[in-house]
Amino acid sequence: MYGLIHMAIESYVRSRHGDAVWSRVLDAAGSPSSAFVSMEAYPDEVTLKLVGAACGTLGVDVPTALREVGKCWTVFVAEKGYGHLLDASGNTLPELLRNLDQLHARINLIFPDLRTPGFSVTDERPGELVLHYYSERAGLGPLVVGLIEGLATRFNVTVDVTPFDCETPKPHAAFKVRWAPVAA
Ligand code: HEM
Known part of the structure; x- marks a missing residue:
């Protein structure tokens, strides 16, 4: 995955657990330095090794x-200069979720080797919808849950996300998303 993802993992570990813990994560990952380049596409094995090392170190x-x-991602990418892409993709949680493919199509112009995930929205009712997620990578469902939770913070709503398996038109992960304004 792109180095930008590695930098988000680094930012999460450093901000929550400090620089010394991040050094231990790098040692455990067998990574000589944390000089990940945001625009470079790394093999997924490198990303998985880093995630595994972070999990082992943090327990x-x-x-x-x-x-x-995932929860930290929207704040992180905004700090890295991609906030305008989020701004242009929606002013509410459902609007942004509806525009995720358009958002990643724009990101694809900046990151040409992106293995773009696919999203669609169905079953929209007031305060709820179903988000469908199509990916060539397995096991990233919890990332999507965190991403939706991070977006909810951005839009000042509370959210409840329930993952489930959807079989049509082909097997994929789906998420029932329910939101409500944060009580004043
Ligand atoms: C400006 C905001 C964003 C940027 C710059 C961004 C960028 C990226 C990048 C660089 C990747 C790595 C893909 C690769 O290396 O092949 C990625 C993957 C991904 N993004 Fe985004 N993204 C943004 C917003 C979002 C949001 C709001 C969601 C909410 C659901 C999201 C969901 C995902 C998922 C689930 C993946 C994993 C890809 C996979 O399934 O293979 N992204 N994104």
Whole structure:
């Protein structure tokens, strides 16, 4: 995956656990330095090794770590100069979720080797919808849960995300998303 993802993992570990813990994660990953280049596409094995090392060092399981990184992602990418892409993709949680393919199509112009995930929205009702997620990578469902939770913080709503398996038109992960304004 792109180095930008590695930098998000680094930012999460450093901000929550400090620089010394991040050094231990790099040692455990067998990585000589943390000089990940955001625009460089690394083999997925490198990303998985880093996630595995972070989980081993912090004593959390992989789904928990992915969800936490997902929660931090929107703030992280905004700090890295991609906030305008989020701004242009929606002013509310449902609007942004509807525009995720358009958002990644724009990101694809900046990151040409992106293995773009696919999203679609169905079953829209007031305060709820179903988000469908198509990926060539397995096991990233908890990342999507965290991403939706991070977006909810951005839009000042509370959210409840329930993952389920959807079989049509082909097997993929789906998420029932329910939201409500944060109580004043
Ligand atoms: C400006 C904001 C964003 C940027 C710059 C961005 C960028 C990226 C990048 C660089 C990747 C790595 C793909 C690769 O290396 O092949 C990625 C993957 C991914 N992104 Fe985004 N993204 C953004 C917003 C979002 C949001 C809001 C979601 C919410 C669901 C999201 C969901 C995902 C998922 C699930 C993946 C994993 C890819 C896979 O399934 O293979 N992204 N994104």
